[in-house]
Amino acid sequence: MQDKRQRARVQGGWAGAAGPANRPAMPSAQRPQTWGKEQPPQEKHFVYEKPPEVLRRVQEPKVIDAAGTHEISVSPSGVSRLRLFPSFIDPREADWMFEQLQREIPWRQKTNVGPDGSYHEPRLTCWYGEVPYTYSHSTMQANPHWHPLLNMLKDRIEEVTGYNFNSLLCNLYRHDKDSIDWHSDDEPALGTNPIIASLSFGETRNFQMRKKPPPEERGDYTYVERVHVPLDHGTLLLMEGATQEDWQHRVPKEYHDRRPRINLTFRTMYPQPPAPSH
């Protein structure tokens, strides 16, 4: 895909009158007699100059859907790594888990604060953990009352991955217009290089990632690397290493009907010192 901005624009300038050097020779008999008279207005013509070709391409997303470990980048911050476990929960088990979670989790619609004021999140959420969780200038209160099924899933994930988690953000995407916008899970309370274990149930949605651009791009994501991971019923995705520092992710709205989807993101939160009072 070639970016429109890269197409050669017509450039050039108005060159002076065609002098003897760049005008074809004319037989002397045909030459206009100009001596003794006023010179005619100088003839100008537009000279096209092709601008130097800048070859930058918008990158096609790399689709990751195979089980296993995928290193998506290496940078001074470290390796960004995804580990994908399709059918981590087998589909029949995943069916009843989905129904139970949809029915029994106390889902709420959170209100966030952005540059244009407050807005309702386009999805429902529920937070579990010993400490509150603040993002987008709004806080979810600590909630130690884990649903037994969530405890069971946490144990299974810990056993397979070897990591321990103490918190969980649950997301319910009710339909195709529910979404989560570009962000990284990089709040200070998550520590450096946080490990995020993301378990999905229900409708398959496209989990999209984009690499943060280098400083010289001044926040322009046009040419960055992209990765798409279709997350389906029962799939576990682990994000490790520098993934939160070097990449952002989102689940975009869709243009066609989508049935509900639940996503559970297990994390480890560290208590933070209280903010200084003034």
Ligand SMILES: O=C(O)CCC(=O)C(=O)O
């Ligand atoms: O729904 C998902 O797969 C992603 C959720 C997410 O990005 C988050 O909870 O931070």
